[in-house]
Amino acid sequence: MKHTDEILTGKEQRAIFIRLLGYAKVHFKKLLLAFFIMLLAAGAELLQPILIARFIDDYLTPQAFPTDVLGMLVSFYIGLLVLAVICQYVQSILFQKIALRIVQALRVDVFKNVQKLGLSFFDRMPGGGLVSRITNDTESIKELYVSVLAVFVQNGMFMIGTFVAMFYLNATLALYCLIFLPLLLVVIRLYRSISSRFYEHVSAKVSEINAKMSESVQGMAIIQVFRQEKRMRKEFGRTNDEHYQAGMKAMKADALLLRPIVDILSLIAISIVLIYFGFQSFIGPVELGVLYAFINYLDRFFEPVNQIMQRLSIFQQAIVSAGRVFRLMDQREYAPTKTGTETPTIEKGTIEFNNVTFSYDGSTQVLTNISFKAEKGQTVALVGHTGSGKSSIINLLLRFYPLTKGTITIDGKPLQAFSEEEFRSKVGLVLQDSFLYSGTVASNVTLGRDGYERGEIEAACAFVGADTFIQNLEHGYDAKVTERGATFSSGEKQLLSFARTMLADPAILVLDEATASVDTETEESIQQALEKMQQNRTTIAIAHRLSTIKHADQILVLHQGEIVERGNHEQLLKRQGLYHKMYLLQARENVTA
Missing domain, CATH: 3.40.50.300 (P-loop containing nucleotide triphosphate hydrolases)
Structure with missing residues (x-):
């Protein structure tokens, strides 16, 4: 069995992620429905800036306000807002249901394997550590399906749709904005490589805390009789401090590599757009609606990036937790069982x-x-x-x-x-x-x-x-x-x-x-x-x-x-x-x- 602090390689993380996705196969139809509803929500949101751009350039700037057309435009805009809200609610409920079912199946599989393990395994594995893997670690995996995968897919689709809309409005400017994609991928890769070891250490310390708690509760009579409360508090405090230190390292990585870098890239992108339209103004008239739409789309592009980046920490914790759960699930140190084809019965008991x-x-x-x-x-x-x-x-x-x-x-x-x-x-x-x-x-x-x-x-x-x-x-x-x-x-x-x-x-x-x-x-x-x-x-x-x-x-x-x-x-x-x-x-x- 791997040591709990062992760092997962990129290949191992991919294998764990693929294995986690395997649990979603039985819910394929529900997932397909959830993704379809998510696509509707993304489409409804992406069309909103285009409608506003058309209103600004075609009606507000020339000061033409046909009542019937504007009424239809407003009705369509409100309809998109309502559709986006309803779709987001329904897809959120669907993903929650699927996630709970997946984690339920995962916990049952882990517990089923634990019950088959021999006493030689339990001689080495603290009970609190086992409880931590079956409860805390599987709870982290649930967040992968609820908070991460849905957000990744939704915002990934939203980012693609944003670029499609940007190319529709101005292909040249959209090409300039594409240079930010490889930069974001580099940041994501760097964050994953740094944070994985921190979250592995955090999970290991949670197991130690649970094990220490389990031992203390079961042996409370001995602790009190021999007046060992102070020593146990000191040991428990030391373990908690180690957990705190590991958590702080992870949070520092989050604070440095997540939103701040994305915000910097966002400001650079907006500056590029403003500079581009500034130069365009020397050549000819600037379409204010297109300018508004581009700024809006850039904001809508980098906000999903921020959400994805912020959930990378949850994703990393979930992968680390899944690795610990799968290592337990893959244990084959089973208690001895029947061998051979005979089916004897015990009669005398000699x-x-x-x-x-x-x-x-x-x-x-x-x-x-x-x-x-x-x-x-x-x-x-x-x-x-x-x-x-x-x-x-x-x-x-x-x-x-x-x-x-x-x-x-x-x-x-x-x-x-x-x-x-x-x-x-x-x-x-x-x-x-x-x-x-x-x-x-x-x-x-x-x-x-x-x-x-x-x-x-x-x-x-x-x-x-x-x-x-x-x-x-x-x-x-x-x-x-x-x-x-x-x-x-x-x-x-x-x-x-x-x-x-x-x-x-x-x-x-x-x-x-x-x-x-x-x-x-x-x-x-x-x-x-x-x-x-x-x-x-x-x-x-x-x-x-x-x-x-x-x-x-x-x-x-x-x-x-x-x-x-x-x-x-x-x-x-x-x-x-x-x-x-x-x-x-x-x-x-x-x-x-």
Whole structure:
């Protein structure tokens, strides 16, 4: 993945722009209609100075005022004004609708790809940065369609029409004015080359701000407990200052290369026209209407140029943002999926690891030759110090990371042979930190899975003992759950997590330190629920408290990525090895407590 501050080359910017236009293909007919209406508006505006010129030269100067002709002229002029206003309103609405639909499709595509990415990607990418790309960056892209493309096309057509009208009035003078086009193109090219790196840096700093905010909000309790508010404010202020500095550089480029240069060119052009007509006055009479029309057209020519130049900054921001969005959309670091043509199903849920070796970064091994088997109805517990490889075994079993060496089978079939639907529906996971979503108690149990009746939800909750506290809630299963379930205790959240898992009736149960964050009293009720959940299922459990796995059929003791001991609780105590030391240490801590 490219670094967020990498400068886009001209070729890359063109490729991004073409790709953005590809999203407009499905709206081709609406765009065609919008452009046609835009053309009508431009034509209506361009005809207005010609009518005024005709009035000045044909009627005002010779002081001839035929009522019927002037009435028609005025009516036509007012009609053009009304037509221009109506067309501008309609084309603006059309472009807004198309832009919103395009950005909607873009956001869905990005989010769809993000959901398929593996955990290895999320290990490196801050959550705030992802949110920034899916929200802020796509919002910048919306401005491309709303404020930039429409203006570019409209004013481009207007500029062409202006030159056509100028050639109609005076071809010689129009040729003199054409010299300004290459000068404007040089300014545009210079601005794009300078501003692209500034806006890339601005977007990167916005991502950093979002990431810092996300981390701070999620870890607010720790920040306040350890009185880190001052340090966090300082770091946040530093990031904001860097964003400010990057923004100031971009604005300075805008201030220098946009309107001031165009205004200078406009003054030079008007001076050329006045000088030309000044010399013409020595030769013969000057048509005041043509002079007025030329001055008017020059103003109408450079005003669209000003609008285009001012929107170049929006265009540049949109291209930079689109580049960041497309880099995320093009990520192919997907989670492992099904391979092969077989479509096996999980029946018993027998798990077998055979000489599994694994590394996250390709160089440092976190697992070495891991082999074990868990039959249906058995519980295999994984214990060991922090960094011993327990979570890595779970991550591989849950197919979060690709297996590099060795084999993992379920019911004798390779792990990668199972479809995503089959695998996820037959494997249940309970984490140490139970995550609850905003919604109701019932919706947190179902997690949006269709096909479950209220009776099934209540039965799952009753099975794990969660029904007791749910019935005490004011609205029961329809009680509102705040973000992350802040109003529930750790034990209550864990019981809801158990019910969520049991609702699917999985053949395999994975417990990742499911009782580590609850108190001893709550642990007893949680443990009872766990014992019921493990019946007639294959269970793999990471255990922090060794007292919770005394009845496990097999305990695997891990150290530095290897299985150094295995057996049941009594066998490992008799061996007086690492497990025995860990057990005595915990027993001593409990007595001291």
